[in-house]
Amino acid sequence: MQVSRVARGLWVKPTTMQSHTLDTKPPAYIGRTFERAGVWFWNNILYYTRFGLRDARYNPNVHGPYLPSRYYGPKDKTFAEVKVGELPAWLGRRQKGLLPTYRLIARAHARWMQNYAMVRHGGWSHVWQGLFILALLCYIECWPKYRKWQQARYHW
């Protein structure tokens, strides 16, 4: 009985530059669910918040050009001028929440940029400050490693 010869061997798909992305492409319905979910979230929730919008109390006729480093709310004492007894009342007057926190950080950053970076002859002070903070954060990340130096029996 003649048996037809079949070419046997390890058949490997030829790999090209984009083959690893083409092989593992996810199905279209997953991306589409995310898209539709995002659109629903925006239309029904985000649209009615003030995320990404300027402060509602900003009036261009009164305040002039918009600066993200300025606070367009009612005038109040700064944290340095508040006495200890007035703290609870002062804290009650402040806005609490996610968006006010983000705006506080954004205002501080914008003020720092205005003072050090967005300047005609800026210099290197903003670079050194950023590098210092970066070094500090990297040191904190490596802190567990340096605990061994502390716990060693013999030091330098």
Next chain:
Amino acid sequence: MALSRSVLRDLIGRQLAQQVRFAASAPATQPKKPEALSQETHARKHEGSVKKVEHEAMKVADPETPKVTSMFDEWGTVYVSPYTKNWKPMPKDFKEHPDRDLANFPHPEMKLRPDKVRLGFIPDKWFLAFYEKTGVTGPYLFGIGLWSFLISKEIVVLEEEMSHMPPLLFINYMVLRLFGHKVEGYYDEVIQNDQIGPLSAVRDQELTGVKQFRSYVDTANKAYDTLLEVLPEVRRENVALELEAVYRERVNQVYKETKRRVEYLVESESVKRRFEQQHMVNWIVDQVTKSFGPEQEKKIMSKCIGDLKTLAKSA
């Protein structure tokens, strides 16, 4: 010789008494608070050209030898931009809207230099906050004390890779002090020519265009006002000119028409006369030729031929 306790007590007591007397005699004055360092303090020192003092060794008798220069001649110069000299501040009390609050929200201006920093990155404001309690050396001592505490407790570990820091910081300091002004000058040109120059040019062009339009409108209004004053006379003059033109046209027409008719009469008469003349001449000539006999004809012919021959000979 060992000093006795009583002698020591006296000496120490005298010293203390002296100190107390000195302290009491000194007036109780508060130390002057230093002024916040202004933005231009750093620039004030080196504004304009750097003072180049020539050493005596540099003055050579032979002028052909070249002068020795080094990169340290311009150590620490501060670049002063020629473009920021023309920066004009906003006019005071200029309000975009009548409700504008200028006291709490003044017009924003771009700063020329950043806030003062010590050691390259620590703001000067923090030092002033320390000054009232601790004096001038307070923050530095605080830093030294903190640093020594952190090192002694091994919160900041001094390992071998940290030894790269001091030389790098030193090199950075030297490079910035020697060549910083050149880099700043180069980037000042780049910023001016690529970013701020075109915008300023656009703004200036629009301003000049608006001003030209205004002046044009003013002249046009003046012209209109003067025109209104002289308009009736102008209208009268125009009407008079039109009438004159029409009159002259008609006079010309009359002249042409009369000339045409007169010419016609003259022509007709001349035609008649010419015809009469011709007719008469022809009739006369015919009559004369008819009166001629054959002999006279021959004579006349021979004479004519003789005349022609003489004419031909003489010609």
